[in-house]
Amino acid sequence: MNGAATHGEHGTGTRGQDGQGWRYLLDEGTDPAGRIPVHAVQGSWPPGPDAAHRPNPRHRRPLPDPVPADAPPPGLPPLGAGRRPAGRALLSWLEDTRGPRLCRVAGSSGSGRTHLLTWLAAACPPDHPRPGRRVHALLDVEGLTVRSAATRLADLLGLTAGNPADLLEALQDGTPRTVVVTDLDRAGGPGLPGTPERLVRELLAPLLSVPWLLLVVEAAHGPAADLLTAAAPGGAVLDLDQPQWTDPAQYAAWCARLTGHQVDPATTHPSPGLAQLAARTPGAVLDPARTPAERATALADAWWAALPEAERRALQALSTADGPLSTDLWATLPGAGGERTVKSAADLLPPPPMADRWRLRPDELAERVAADRPPVDHAAMMWEVAGGIPVRADGGPDLAASDPERLALLLRHASAGDPASPMLDELDLLLHAEPATVTAAFQRAEDAGAPRTPLAEAWRLAAPDRAALARPADRAAVLHAWLTGRDAESAAHCARLAEARWHTVWNRPAAGPCMTALGVGPLAGRLLLADGASLHVCDPANGEPASPAAPLTLRHPRALTATAFGGALLLDASGALQSVTVDGAVGAPAGALETLGPVTALAGHHDALVLGLSDGRTTHSTLATGLSHCPETPLHEGPVTALGVTDADGGTLVVSGGEDGRVWTWMPGRPPLPAPVDRRPHAVTAAALGATPAGLLLAAAWSDGLLRLRRWGDRHRGADIRLGAPVRSLAVTPDGLVVAALPEAVLALTLVDRGSPG
Structure with missing residues (x-):
């Protein structure tokens, strides 16, 4: 694994001095490019020219480990396809206290990058007795936008955030964490090209500035990987196309256990995906001197040529989905041929990383199938998919009884045909479809220049790409909160669907970080609201200001309170x-x-x-x-x-x-x-x-x-x-x-x- 960080006496300095992100003051001699213990950080500054310094309360106070040192370590899960050398390399990088904070796992499609990182997360649970062997989050970003990726990562880490800035703020708690990101190159999906690069610029690169955070990212060589390298020039790279990371004897034994046609391990080494496809291709002959990508292209051509016509049509139907599908939904697509044909076609594919979530892989195979089918008619596909939605007694579509996966596919085709599709105004559809697809559709409309609707704004603020909002009723409850004051009819509809024990009375948007406190003394019966630039005295019944605002110079307050003197304290x-004067009275x-x-x-x-x-x-x-x-x-x-x-x-x-x-x-x-x-x-x-x-x-x-x-x-x-x-x-x-x-x-x-x- 290349890319070891350099070390030396750097002196006291800051990390992230460009002024655009968080900046950190480090102890003398700390290497800003390497692993930085929490207790070696003196303090930090948030983004912005007027940010106040935040002393680190853990400076020179090493964190106690909550995991007992005598706890028995878990055994390593099995790692097949001869990948034990790669697994050992990743474990060594994790435990290297002088190593870089970024490790990129590279390799061609089918090289087993995702499988390896899934194994790493299983081998290194957050409560592992050895602090150097802990993975705190495994984030699959396939099909995610920058916002949904930030939301899901926060959720996995036990935090909450609706965007990267919120997540960066939450990560300033000084807790050491290791984050694994898979499928970076599939972020956004085909409908949002350029999302992998956006994800690096807006989320992953800022994460790399957090001194106590380690990042493992799956990314093939390309523009997104280049941006990662620019953000962390000394980062380590584990390229699974390099033969030293796969044990030849173990790989050969694994190939011998594959069902189907016999595989010559010398012609597919070191790619497990190539071997799995070769086992499904009769008479495959590959040149081991060619690159894995070149061999995958030749193998995809041979595999496609050997397929029966019915299975070809089923696989072409799968290729129109722009994402993984279950066999049940796949079987209902136009041209798929039904359940029996789809099952036969699935047997001709390499097994999916997740059970019953089928897509064409490796990438060369997907490209070969797509090249042999007519262009997708998204409008026609939309109506075909909609035909599978159950019907209510009154003849209308029963979205609540429909499969969320089907609704997501419907929305993907609607958004591909028209980024500002009227379906984005169908509240019930958004409540019952898979949330990540809805977020991506709103992002596509935004990128196309469509005005942001009240529903789109409420969806952004509700950040529903979280496990806690998997149920439509819970999603309706939080959307009700953010639609209040924006769209009364939609807010009332969400409240009826949610049947929650709570209700939103009013919603006051603000342009900056907000704080609130009840008035006391002369301000009794009033409510104080700070919005980052001003302090407002408001009517608590509706949140409306009751007196002129007082300017604030403290831009990042932690707490607000009224005082008996008639003013406030921040x-x-x-x-x-800091004392704040309100209507002439001091705090x-x-x-x-x-x-x-x-x-x-x-x-x-x-x-x-x-x-x-x-x-x-x-x-x-x-x-x-x-x-x-x-x-x-x-x-x-x-x-x-x-x-x-x-x-x-x-x-x-x-x-x-x-x-x-x-x-x-x-x-x-x-x-x-x-x-x-x-x-x-x-x-x-x-x-x-x-x-x-x-x-x-x-x-x-x-x-x-x-x-x-x-x-x-x-x-x-x-x-x-x-x-x-x-x-x-x-x-x-x-x-x-x-x-x-x-x-x-x-x-x-x-x-x-x-x-x-x-």
């Missing part, structure tokens, strides 16, 4: 507090904040401030008297990341969330509860409490995008909500509205009883 990512008197020191979370209540610290402690300080209360022992392991406070039971009730995923409640002057009220394996990003007409309401959000609303003392009355973006801050109004601030909007939600009108 907490930035460095832990510093804090001069000098009042200087003694507080750096904090990690903030909440205000009457004339008190609640502060969270990096060591897991929380304090409640009354400004008028100077009295402070703090639980005797820290409630959290690691920094406090979110705080909320309200009146309850004749006193003050505080809720705190931490990087450890725990949510605690406590009252000043009283001992805390014996256990947290909630816990999840993800960092808490926001928390709030409120006394409402229906009782005390607790809201908490975690880094994987889950927002949980619960009535106090009743675990069965509430809702788990995923809005498609990280919730940055929360507020609960006295009327029971939960106001959630996200990167591009502020939403007001309410819990509803099942069966009540939404």
